[in-house]
Amino acid sequence: MKKIEAIIQPFKLEEVKEALKAIGVDGMTVTEVRGHGRQKGHNEVYRGQEYMVDLLPKVKLELVVSSARLEEVIKTVTAAARTGKIGDGKIFVYDVAEAIRIRNDDRGETAL
Amino acid sequence: MTRMSVFKTPVLNNLFLTFAAASALAAQTPDEKIKALESAVAAAQSAGDNAWMLTSAALVLMMTGPGLALFYSGLVRRKNVLGTMMQSFIMMAVATVIWAVAGYSIAFGEATPYFGDLRYFMLHGVGADPNADYAGTIPQQTFMVFQLMFAIITPALITGAFAERMKFTGMVVFCSAWLLVVYCPMAHMVWGKGGLFNAFLGGSLPCLDFAGGTVVHITSGVSALVCALYLGKRKGYGSEPMKPHSLVLSVIGACLLWVGWFGFNAGSALGASGLATSAFVATHFGAAAATLGWLLAETMHSGKPSVLGGISGAVAGLVAITPASGFVTPTAALIIGFAAGLFCFFMVVILKSKLGYDDSLDAFGVHGAGGTLGAILTGVFATKEVNSALTNGGGLVDGNAGQIVNQFAGTAIAWILGAVGTLVLLKITDMVVGLRVSEEDETTGLDLSMHGEEGYSLES
Numbered sequence: 001m002k003k004i005e006a007i008i009q010p011f012k013l014e015e016v017k018e019a020l021k022a023i024g025v026d027g028m029t030v031t032e033v034r035g036h037g038r039q040k041g042h043n044e045v046y047r048g049q050e051y052m053v054d055l056l057p058k059v060k061l062e063l064v065v066s067s068a069r070l071e072e073v074i075k076t077v078t079a080a081a082r083t084g085k086i087g088d089g090k091i092f093v094y095d096v097a098e099a100i101r102i103r104n105d106d107r108g109e110t111a112l
Numbered sequence: 113m114t115r116m117s118v119f120k121t122p123v124l125n126n127l128f129l130t131f132a133a134a135s136a137l138a139a140q141t142p143d144e145k146i147k148a149l150e151s152a153v154a155a156a157q158s159a160g161d162n163a164w165m166l167t168s169a170a171l172v173l174m175m176t177g178p179g180l181a182l183f184y185s186g187l188v189r190r191k192n193v194l195g196t197m198m199q200s201f202i203m204m205a206v207a208t209v210i211w212a213v214a215g216y217s218i219a220f221g222e223a224t225p226y227f228g229d230l231r232y233f234m235l236h237g238v239g240a241d242p243n244a245d246y247a248g249t250i251p252q253q254t255f256m257v258f259q260l261m262f263a264i265i266t267p268a269l270i271t272g273a274f275a276e277r278m279k280f281t282g283m284v285v286f287c288s289a290w291l292l293v294v295y296c297p298m299a300h301m302v303w304g305k306g307g308l309f310n311a312f313l314g315g316s317l318p319c320l321d322f323a324g325g326t327v328v329h330i331t332s333g334v335s336a337l338v339c340a341l342y343l344g345k346r347k348g349y350g351s352e353p354m355k356p357h358s359l360v361l362s363v364i365g366a367c368l369l370w371v372g373w374f375g376f377n378a379g380s381a382l383g384a385s386g387l388a389t390s391a392f393v394a395t396h397f398g399a400a401a402a403t404l405g406w407l408l409a410e411t412m413h414s415g416k417p418s419v420l421g422g423i424s425g426a427v428a429g430l431v432a433i434t435p436a437s438g439f440v441t442p443t444a445a446l447i448i449g450f451a452a453g454l455f456c457f458f459m460v461v462i463l464k465s466k467l468g469y470d471d472s473l474d475a476f477g478v479h480g481a482g483g484t485l486g487a488i489l490t491g492v493f494a495t496k497e498v499n500s501a502l503t504n505g506g507g508l509v510d511g512n513a514g515q516i517v518n519q520f521a522g523t524a525i526a527w528i529l530g531a532v533g534t535l536v537l538l539k540i541t542d543m544v545v546g547l548r549v550s551e552e553d554e555t556t557g558l559d560l561s562m563h564g565e566e567g568y569s570l571e572s
């Protein structure tokens with residue numbers, strides 16, 4: 001099992017969700033986060049006072065899939081989240097040791 | 113007598129007179145008929161004037177709460193939203209009590225050209241009968257409560273200068289003393305009978321101030337500058353971001369101020385007259401032109417017309433038109449407003465950052481600067497065409513260039529009284545209860561440290 005952590009543009013969330021649904025991936029956790037990579041922030045001006053805003057709003061998507069489906073899911077997320085501009089985000093992949101469904105003690109891939 | 117019956121008596125009288133006039137006309141001699149009709153006419157005018165003045169008083173109160181409370185609190189950081197609102201709101205209570213005890217009497221008593229006396233101590237003798245010197249067609253109690261609303265908003269304006277770092281107790285003590293030492297004497301000098309600058313009631317140096325350019329905006333604006341300098345900058349000013357936490361609140365607040373200002377300026381006609389209409393129109397035109405002036409300057413300076421710039425410009429225009437409102441034509445109001453938009457933009461955005469003081473919410477840059485500009489321009493544009501009480505001519509446009517000199521004199525006294533009075537009172541308050549919160553409390557925010565509450569609890 002692999003955990004995919006994708007940090008994407010907030011306005012791409014709906015598209016990514018729809019694309020994942022289309023290939024049968026249902027479970028995910030979404031968090032609103034702030035951060036930046038190579039993308040520069042922007043300036044805000046209030047009565048002449050300038051503020052540099054470098055931590056920008058992003059959305060973090062976490063999902064765990066079977067190792068067999070990993071590449072397919074990565075392709076789906078990148079295709080849906082890509083604009084081709086700086087700031088599109090990143091995907092990190094982790095190994096997952098175990099998954100347990102709390103409702104009925106299912107373990108492993110059946111718990112996904 | 114109860115409070116209700118004080119107000120009921122003239123109403124019953126009016127009704128009685130109207131019935132008497134109608135039913136007795138047939139049986140009366142012509143003289144008696146004329147007398148009865150005269151009384152009925154006077155009663156009708158009084159009813160109309162009183163209705164407008166009570167409405168105006170309510171509108172001016174609305175400027176402080178929620179108008180100014182929203183305008184200011186949107187400009188501070190989230191942790192200070194309640195503390196900032198409270199600094200405006202508390203004046204609605206504190207200034208009212210001070211006004212009842214002695215404030216009204218010091219402002220509108222008649223002892224000297226500089227301050228009144230204690231003839232109206234505890235509002236003694238201030239009831240349903242008009243005071244013919246000030247407003248002959250409305251109960252003196254209406255006049256008193258209308259003026260009270262000005263005494264509430266003026267110290268509340270100062271709070272913008274020391275936002276996010278003033279102790280609540282220090283703020284209450286300072287503002288209370290400030291009302292008695294700075295505001296009431298200045299109101300007496302300009303509007304009180306026999307006051308030094310009173311243009312219509314025996315002042316020796318007539319300075320035109322229709323609704324409070326000197327009394328309200330210069331005194332509060334200059335005092336604000338002194339407060340900002342005395343208290344010093346907020347912790348982290350210039351290095352940490354101090355963005356307005358909700359410009360949405362500020363826009364709502366500014367719009368309420370704009371509407372409330374009709375009571376402030378048109379109400380200063382002290383009746384539902386053509387002069388009230390003229391002041392209403394000038395007020396609106398001044399605000400509109402200043403909004404455009406500020407936005408134009410801002411767009412040329414930094415490329416974008418900001419919402420905060422728009423509402424700041426509107427307030428600057430309302431401030432500048434205040435002393436002129438009952439004296440100038442709509443065209444002059446447009447000119448004064450536009451000039452105020454440009455001038456206050458320069459003061460707030462360019463000069464302040466060069467001088468480096470932390471007038472947090474620009475109480476000086478808007479009220480001090482805009483008030484001064486308006487007071488001087490009143491000496492240019494005041495005309496007896498608009499206000500027939502200007503029997504000797506108004507300002508420069510009426511060929512009376514000397515009026516500008518008087519306007520400078522009134523402005524200078526307001527500056528000096530505001531600056532010196534504030535400095536002395538700050539020192540005393542600092543010694544007695546302290547002014548500035550501890551560094552820890554400042555970091556925590558006034559909401560929690562002063563009031564034990566939070567403005568936004570999104571979890572609950």
